[in-house]
Amino acid sequence: MSAWVLLAIFAAAFQTLRFVLQKHLSMGALSVGGATFARFAYSMPFVLVMAAVYLGWMGAALPRLGPLFWVYALTGGLAQILATWCMVALFAARNFAVGITFKKTETVQTALIGFVLLGDRVSPWGMGAILIGLVGVVVLSGGAGTDRWRIFNRAAALGLVAGALFAVSAVGYRGATLEVGSSDALTRALVTLAAVTTSQALAMALWLRWREAGEIGRVIAARRTAVWIGLAGLGGSLCWFTAFTLQNAAYVFAVGQVEVIFSLIAARVFFGERITRREGVGVALVTASVLAVGFFR
Template sequence: MELWILLSIAAAFFQTLRFMLQKQLSQTKLTATGATLARFLYSAPLVVVLAAFYLQVNDRSFAAPVGQFWLYGALGGAAQVLATICTVKTFAYRNFAVGVTFKKTEVLQTAIIGLVLFGEAVSVMGGVAMIVGFAGVLVLSGALGRDTPWRESLSSPATLLGLSAGALFGVSAVSYRAASLMIDAADPFERSFITLAAVTSMQLIGMLIWLAWRDRVEIGRVIGQWRTAGFVGLTSIAGSYCWFTAFTLQNAAYVKAVGQIELIFSILATMLFFREKITLREYIGIGFISLSVIGLVVWV
């Protein structure tokens, strides 16, 4: 099995653990924004230290990336922060597996955006996959199989937050790959460390400035929850490093496709950890979206 596949599976596993911890924090101690800050507050400093250590051990000097690196990194970082907040907020409306599935529409949405805005060709089978994915969103949102009008279901907070998270995660994945490829280094692990250190530092600084302005008390709450929040940071480092390295080795769409195994992890977490019930309709919706995403990667 190729390295990027193993890294993608590992990234999906660590990401599931992180979202589980963030769901706990957001439902008991912190706001969705605070739960998101926990990820960067307890990971960014450690990532910088690890990156410096890796460069030292491999006798590599730090070469400042070009200006476009910072542009792509900032874009990807901002999109990831907003996507994480949307995902954590989704957990307040629907069970854990559904929240994760909604954000997994990122591949589907990327294909649709490319078709509408840039006229990028989509094969017949790719079109079928997009229709299957749209049907999955309708089923998962409750627009099909319920008495509620479909427009009302699609505009519900859970659906809008979930779809927004998917779109934003898609933007961050493409941006991170673009940023990492601009680093002048043959070693993919080196590129991943430098990109991750730069992005998480920008995210931490940005979130601290925002919360200092809007909700300074929340920063203290995050620090006070260091036991759980610390694990959020550690799982974030592990997951992000695996994602970043995989992105440097393979196209982001293929990496995210393998990452669909996160749906299986999320279903197990929903049933075994959170003891939440997944309805037959939700299983059907999850299945449709999973097939759609895999089909898009194979056929588009």
């Protein structure tokens, strides 16, 4: 089994754990912004230490980082902040497993964004898989209000926007890792992750200081749980970033769809949630779609 496949599976597991913890904190302890900030603030110290230790162990200096690296890295970092914010807000609108499935439209959207920005082409079979995913999203988006089959609702919008933003971040991160002046995949991943996470933590701290006075203090007070969000986020990001150095982001996300299965287990174990039969059909269609995108690449 290819290394990038294993990395994508581990990344999905770490990411599911992070979303479980973020949902827990967003259900009273922290605001949406606070739960989002916790993910970056508690990752930053660990990733900076890891990057420094690894470079020291390799006997290597900090690789060259050109202007294009910062364009890719900062664009991807901003997109991830907004996507994470959307996800935390989505958890309050729909149950955990369905929220994750909305977010997993990122694989289909990554394929489309990759075509627009990088010229990656989708085969006719891949386009068929995309259409299956769109049907699944339509099925999932019903039932948020009195009209059970109303397509345009807050949950659908948050999920689809989160997926698009995660897709942009993935393409940006892959571009950034390829701009790092090193032939070592882990060096490229760690340096990119350190730069991105630091910029994200600083940006979120400034935002909360401006818009949500006192929320940073609540994030610090919630550190016993929030630190695990940071560690889970670090584990997931490191696996994603390393995989991005080895393979096209759309393919990496296609394998990462095992997160849907992990989220169903988490929803049952941690939140006692059940999904309806119709939502189960939607989950199955979206899952089949994103897996087919990877299979028919």
